[in-house]
């Protein structure tokens with residue numbers, strides 16, 4: 001299937017010779033939720049702004065739903081809804097007028113039924129006559145999303161959608177984004193909250209120092225780069241381990257009361273059975289076992305550090 005967004009060799013060097021993006025190649029598939037992760041200043045907003053035609057790339061091309069973002073700007077832009085990071089909502093206008101006006105900006109004929117539908121979806125219907133400036137921060141954020149959806153885009157960008165919102169609203173937003181996908185909208189979001197990506201995304205892209213260091217299906221990523229740990233709770237504490245156990249790379253924890261075994265989830269053989277047999281042979285008794293998997297957060301931190309180390313070695 002044709003990707004809905006195709007980014008080829010995109011780079012951005014800002015005035016003063018600062019390269020914010022190197023050479024990004026990325027295809028976004030129709031109907032997916034794609035999360036772009038990266039530390040501050042990694043280039044996420046720059047990339048989004050290029051795709052939305054707000055910032056011109058120094059090199060490379062982008063097509064959105066079949067239209068070249070530079071040569072066919074209006075056609076491409078009409079396919080895209082953008083919810084920016086900053087809220088610019090000190091308006092005296094009502095919610096209804098603001099959202100209807102946004103639709104008009106894209107040259108679309110009025111469609112009150114559609115506007116009603118999105119206001120209801122975003123739990124804004126009760127507030128349709130309220131002035132924007134009188135709304136709470138969370139409600140303002142919903143208005144920003146309603147504006148971005150007003151012209152029926154097939155692609156929605158959410159730049160840090162839940163920065164500074166409370167847990168409840170965050171969950172509502174996730175729910176809403178899933179609903180959008182069910183309606184066929186492709187969603188690309190940037191986030192600092194790994195939990196958000198873990199919860200929502202189908203695929204994850206990690207960007208660091210202007211480079212897309214990884215793009216992967218979320219589950220594959222967690223399986224590939226994740227590690228599992230088995231904690232063995234001992235009957236009697238140990239100080240040192242007998243030699244035959246050295247092959248397992250065990251870590252002694254909790255003053256010798258626990259042994260921690262780290263293994264790769266990719267390997268067919270975890271080595272657990274062998275480890276337990278060995279413990280038995282050495283007369284080390286245990287009372288409990290507990291296994292845990294690394295979170296996306298650990299994977300992400302490792303990746304970013306690894307990338308930094310590589311850069312330092314290269315430079």
Ligand SMILES: Nc1ncnc2c1ncn2[C@@H]1O[C@H](COP(=O)(O)OP(=O)(O)OP(=O)(O)O)[C@@H](O)[C@H]1O
Nearest residue numbers: 014015018020038039040041042043044045046047
């Ligand atoms: N107009 C500009 N002129 C010069 N440098 C810029 C400009 N806009 C952004 N930059 C720089 O480009 C780099 C990438 O910025 P960008 O806003 O894309 O990062 P980000 O990943 O979105 O960060 P954050 O998570 O903090 O929003 C940063 O070092 C930033 O200072």
